[in-house]
Amino acid sequence: MPIPKPNYTPPFNITRASHAVLHVKDLAKSRAFYVDLIGFIVSDEDTDALYLRGVAEACHHSLVLKRGSEPRAECVGMRCFSEDDLDKAKFYFDKAQLPALWVERPHQGRTLRVNDALGAPLEFCATMERKPRLVVSFKDHHGAVPQRIDHFQLLVPDVQHELEFYTDLGFRLSEYIAADGADTPHFVFLQRKGNPHDIVFAPGAGPRLHHAAFSIPESYLFFYVCDLAAQMGFAENVEFGPGRHGPGHALFVYMRDPDGHRIELFNTHYQCMDIDDEPVRWDTSYVGKRNWQLPARAMWFSEASRFAGVEPREPGKKGAPMTLEKYVAAE
Amino acid sequence: MPIPKPNYTPPFNITRASHAVLHVKDLAKSRAFYVDLIGFIVSDEDTDALYLRGVAEACHHSLVLKRGSEPRAECVGMRCFSEDDLDKAKFYFDKAQLPALWVERPHQGRTLRVNDALGAPLEFCATMERKPRLVVSFKDHHGAVPQRIDHFQLLVPDVQHELEFYTDLGFRLSEYIAADGADTPHFVFLQRKGNPHDIVFAPGAGPRLHHAAFSIPESYLFFYVCDLAAQMGFAENVEFGPGRHGPGHALFVYMRDPDGHRIELFNTHYQCMDIDDEPVRWDTSYVGKRNWQLPARAMWFSEASRFAGVEPREPGKKGAPMTLEKYVAAE
């Protein structure tokens, strides 16, 4: 399958990844992880929810934790530019026979809820309550000093389908992985905001949320947040890294929260907004080789957060990534 | 004068600050400064010009140094999204009675040249020759490891005029400084690419180019590049900083190149692309207070690069910034 051509005149204007909504079983434990360890700023909290933002964010939240009976992802949130874009989105999804509903979300402006072509729940808003940007409020900096949300990664049973769906919405492909010699990408990085990713699709049983990613400002903080994790009893929550990505190029560390939801902390990406920024291709064989860090454990590839009410489907063809387990067994 | 409303349907789509073109008297000396000290990547060079890019840039150049008899800025370059936008730009400027000319520029696609409302020379292109992005080619990293161009600052005799002109072009005001109690901004930060600045206007005899700014990735590198500067005989070229900005919030250091052109190295800005991102106001009195670094020397406020063939005009009203000279005299 060929790579679809970018759509420079999308039906409505999505500007960026906006927020993740997660269900957690114990808000106090989640607070210890996200606030006391990672360093998110608490915008609001009550007995049922915790609204968090990064220090460089002036929007009310980029991460919402809701008390729930099961660890689930509720949706991934995208920002549209204007109210007008929300109306255009409603019109677009209705026409595409994807039921789009106006929903009430605290601290957000008008919000449209829809499931994407493979069932992944999305919500769109154009405005959010404003909060002080604390990027130079150094007294409030803690842990990894998360700056802002950057992107989501989803496991999906049909990456090509998502690639086409999101390309239609105006997302541009920045990087992709394809089998050696093949044309069809099976791992795609898509963006709206002008850096490599707002949403990433990898093959796997899904749709499930693999991770939400937040940027951090200094190499030093990768070590500091891991050190603090170990001291706070979260050593086992450091799942993969620190290490260096191939696609996207950033330093990363993946952590699992107390419910098993995964977040990525990474330092910032390159800028990518020119019409002549062609998608970067990576061969599967190249990506499969170890970088200086050891490969990820099998669970990093297979485990992800189910979306509430969405039954994952298995992909037609299963991948066989190089896992840490295989790597050490091969020696 | 009130702040003009943003124009969300601009006449053509400018996406970002693209490149600066400077005239220098001795390319070898400039190369020592920009390549051996700062760490720019040489995309091309001949006896008359040096084309430089940052390690995170895949475009051919973001800084062009041309051999010239006098140290002058030739123009500031902006990227438009598409060829179509260039044609719309041509139409727009013609209609506005600002003569816009198609010019030939090596390694750039079709390029439109125009002087802005106050005479500052601009050029626009939509494409540029592509070069490898070296962001993870660590062997090529050197000096401050400049990532990419970020913005320009110009001194102009009439900031309000520029604010209105660039707002019409679709630039959004991200931050501004105004006299205490007054409405009219006299120092404005304008953006297209989704972080605080692509172009900044400060009051002064002009139009003159105050500086071009390039992002660097780690705090550590501010010290390393200054240390290297001192060892290489460029101690006096470190003009101001390292220090912390008020508006924009970044860490910075300003350096003067061998011809006196000024560049800023800074770490990255916050994201700023939502419709509800209101301009941040700073009072003159607040900005005038010293931060932890001492105030800038008088020359930082008054000296800037003249544009070739453009006679600077004095502003109607002169500012009286707190300079280092005043600060130490007041003690």
Place this chain on the structure above:
Amino acid sequence: MPIPKPNYTPPFNITRASHAVLHVKDLAKSRAFYVDLIGFIVSDEDTDALYLRGVAEACHHSLVLKRGSEPRAECVGMRCFSEDDLDKAKFYFDKAQLPALWVERPHQGRTLRVNDALGAPLEFCATMERKPRLVVSFKDHHGAVPQRIDHFQLLVPDVQHELEFYTDLGFRLSEYIAADGADTPHFVFLQRKGNPHDIVFAPGAGPRLHHAAFSIPESYLFFYVCDLAAQMGFAENVEFGPGRHGPGHALFVYMRDPDGHRIELFNTHYQCMDIDDEPVRWDTSYVGKRNWQLPARAMWFSEASRFAGVEPREPGKKGAPMTLEKYVAAE
């Protein structure tokens, strides 16, 4: 005057700079500065005193702040290796007709108090109450994350006299500044612990305590502590730097506490303990040139903490260092 030969068989074994004792007018203000800003660990406190240590120290204190009516330094403290060395010290000073007294000091073992040849008050102990070393207790890291005390600098009216006195005690000269072409050092760096300085003597009215220096672990923290200082209202307390030293080579920042006592934060020195480590000579003219940072203000050269009960004497010959005031005036 020639440089005295090192004494490798000293009368008693001093191992390192141990602690500074300062009188402050308002312990709450001092606590805000030293604990909330700089990040010292509080080992003990009561209404009359605050005992502080760095995160890498397992001794009870390296900085003692006592409530007093005037900002004074009480003494500089040195560690001897053993109790036996304290007895030898007592014998040595008695013989040298420098009255040495056994004094009671909370949290310290047996302590000997003496004034040096020029009247600077010293105290020696061999043991101190032990406290947990918090170098990997990341939850307790804050501000500049001070690691440990490193050295003291004193202004004295007769540097040569101190050089001879401390050389007799076994201190080794690591670096020194001398007038171009002259033999006599007028600024000397002396060490016992195997890095360049435990005590430094500079010419000036004295003896007065110019500063106590504490090591910090990362470049990043120079910026963070300055940023935090500005946010906490301590911008004016950042007196000089961040910058790079000539002698000793370290990055530094000098801060003034609420009483005007000066501390230096710096990153670590090189190792210097071999018999063939010859003192490094610096010419006055070389040191007087600006490094990448601007020169220090005149007050950095002239102001220092008086020792309680010790009347400073003027040096016979006054220096004329390059100050920031002179530097900006010369432009």
Place this chain on the structure above:
Amino acid sequence: MPIPKPNYTPPFNITRASHAVLHVKDLAKSRAFYVDLIGFIVSDEDTDALYLRGVAEACHHSLVLKRGSEPRAECVGMRCFSEDDLDKAKFYFDKAQLPALWVERPHQGRTLRVNDALGAPLEFCATMERKPRLVVSFKDHHGAVPQRIDHFQLLVPDVQHELEFYTDLGFRLSEYIAADGADTPHFVFLQRKGNPHDIVFAPGAGPRLHHAAFSIPESYLFFYVCDLAAQMGFAENVEFGPGRHGPGHALFVYMRDPDGHRIELFNTHYQCMDIDDEPVRWDTSYVGKRNWQLPARAMWFSEASRFAGVEPREPGKKGAPMTLEKYVAAE
């Protein structure tokens, strides 16, 4: 077995770990690894040897690579304070019936060669040819910017024996690991220079050289040197880390050179020179738990460099450390 009491009046004065001498099969490959990747300074080289030092070292070498037919360690070098100490050492070893020989070593002063109680080859010198200290010669900084040698780790069949032997020589125990509830240390960290280690003994077939360790100045450089390693084709040489140590507390990364010799890069240790610095005890069970990094691979525990001409002996009792292989198998 109890911990032996420190010997504060040693038979001769050893001051610090000085240098490692390694046999390598291909000096060009070793140069690529140690100079082009790690960043050592070349003090001298010829067709048979490469003499390297860190940027903060003014001694001629801290690492000597000699061309050899097999990858072997030749010896570990220690610095004595004076020539007199070398004579005392000769006397001491002769009396202990350990044959000590005066040997010629290029660029070193008088050098004494001896095998320790378990056969590990040591050499002692008091002086070495002097070279410029390049700690602020930023142009010469590259790779991990190694500062100086810090310590050696040896695998030995009888740790207690070495503990007693080196305690007699004046080494002090700074930290040790012992089985839960047991008194006898089986992993010991010994020091002379005033920080936690100059030489470390771990249980294993030996004596073999497990690694030589060199300090690096910034967290950032752990990532940079690993990134550079991957780009230069040395990804597989990154054996363990970056990670955080329990004993000693430092950040570390272990790399294998082209011959399989192991080096550790780590950031600096705490100061440890007071008489009341008691050895820190770690329980085996505690050290066996994973920190935030995953456990080391089995090869990190078992592989080490044989000393030329010294046949390793198996320890009486084998350890069973938690390896990465066991860790991933247990999940």
